[in-house]
Amino acid sequence: MPDADADQRTRPVWIRPVLVIVVVAVCGWLASTFLGAIDWASVGKALSRLTAWQMLVLVAVLLVRQTLNALPLALFIEGLGAARALLNDLVASLMAVVAPPPGDIVVRVAMFRTWGIDASRGLAGATMNMVAFYVNRFAAPVVGLVVLAALGSGTQRVAAAIASGVVALVMAVVISLMVRRERFAARLARASGNVARRVRSSVDPEAWVGAATGFQEHVSAGYRRAFPRSLLALTAMVLSDACILLLALRFVGVSAPQVPAYEVVGIFFLAYPLTLPPMMGLGIYDVVLLGAFMELGGAALEPELVAAITVWRAVTLLGPVLIGGIVTLVWRSRPRGSPGAVS
Template identity: 40%
Template sequence: MSTPESSDVSTAHPGRGAWITRIVLLVVAVLSSVTIVRLVGQVDWEAAWDALTHLSWWHPVVLLAVVLVRQILLAMPLRFFIRGVTFYRATINDLGATLMSLIAPPPSDIALRVSMFKSWGVSPAKGLAGTVMNSLTFYIARFSAPLLGFVLLLAVGESPSLRWLELLSIAVAVGILVTVLMVVRSDRLARTVGTRAGLIVRRFRRAVDPDRWADACQSFRADIAERFHSGFPLAVLSQVGMMVVDLVTLTLCLRFVGVSANEVGFVWIGIAYLFAFPFTVFPLWGIGIVDALILAALVEAGGREIEAAAVAGLIVWRVFTVGLPVLLGAVAVAAWRREIAVAGTSRPS
């Protein structure tokens, strides 16, 4: 949820703190991925390049279609939480925000979202509340992913080993879920959550006013409560569906470059993906660290002989799941601008 102090901070130093955080996380991701790749072994980049030559002309067409489904599912919570936002509008809103978050400092993505909402007749307060719930729902799904990973490990009879540490991720998901349920349950609980959160944050930032945080939580509840009970279950399902489609995309990328089902089965790809997915919290969907973790798990399952092809598959996966949404974001913004231009010319002067 946005805080009362956020507007003051952004006015004084627009986006500086957020960009510093992103840079620090990106550095951590790079260092972590380098460490993990060294543990896996030296990558044969020439062999990885040869694996990329396995791609046929129709492979990108299939991946484009699958990624489009992924992006629609990713944006679906906006449709469930905000009245007046269709699936199409939710998708272009989310794609546009993805583009802005990469090319301009925060909160440019929020500014674009609000502009879109206003052009569709949605109040900024309702739009922002739906955007917050969109993010919270995704975070719950993101940090719950290892739970499905444990289920797959149980199904194949494999020991979790160091993966028990992923219980911390599941605990984070439970914490977010409990907090959201408390906020939407009643005004009293919403104010209690806001006040306590403000008191905790004030230990690190003396300017924080817990009463204003309580007001913000109460206002958030008022804006989201109407559609929460019907929208939240559907929103969670859409995010689980998004992860399934993302996993299918990864599997297709690996198969297209020569990693066969006999070498690494779908279940093992799923285990690698689900335990790495919480690390998409790092910038650019955890590019680097997530790939290194998946690569390590794939090599463990299929042997060193699949390493080069796995690297090639991960490269293709990142091109389509990180690079393509940015290009689609540019198309989405152009489509929205054309929409408001047409709407403007159709109105009487």
């Protein structure tokens, strides 16, 4: 809502980078404390095994990942298309890193307008894209549980996976009711607004009701087709993300007998809710993956595992930002008023 956006704009720009550095430092300390001191010389040796063609393969899979990540935008916004959705998502990824909130939303809306897409319709689609991502994030452990139970060594985290799946189910049911039933959307928005007004007196619950019903009007038409397809696309996106990590493991010298592919995929999905913190759980998720893989392959593999996770993070975090930067430069170099130019 607008009040939340105003709050975010008043926060200093430096808070997020500092928070990320603190989180990474704490997780690094935890890793060195509980997993042992890391042999960085051996990590560097493992990284030196990467070749140019292997990096190109990783970038190619990254492009597949980013296309799948942006696909829900195309599904929820009629007339956008997969190519424009990818461009919009890449530029928004860059803005989310270099500009304070809501810089990514502003650039999304600017791009939508140049394509003749109404701002409110574009925002509704972007909101559904975010909702689908969160539902998929909490549903992912169920996929991991099935993979590990069917192909892997099993898992002791059954309760956590099921609980996460329940959260995803509740979110999906609530958003479905909001989209399909205008009265439910209005009641939920009014109740949320009343709760928010207790914390911030300037909140207008009726404005929240208007925003919720407007959102419902924009996404209700194609929801039954778009929502399940978006979840399928995002599940494939997580799988492609896991494949980048799997390829990185193989490229630095971790063999299939040491850490099997199905274990990598299963563990990746099982722990995926840990990507909720900033920068996709940078530090936290990494430590959990490292610990799980060391249980499988042994402590002797630690340098190669650290190297592979480092490569995966570099590709999946820096890759979209760099590509988004290139797209932004090309975009802004186009004459104003030409098709696709951002104003």
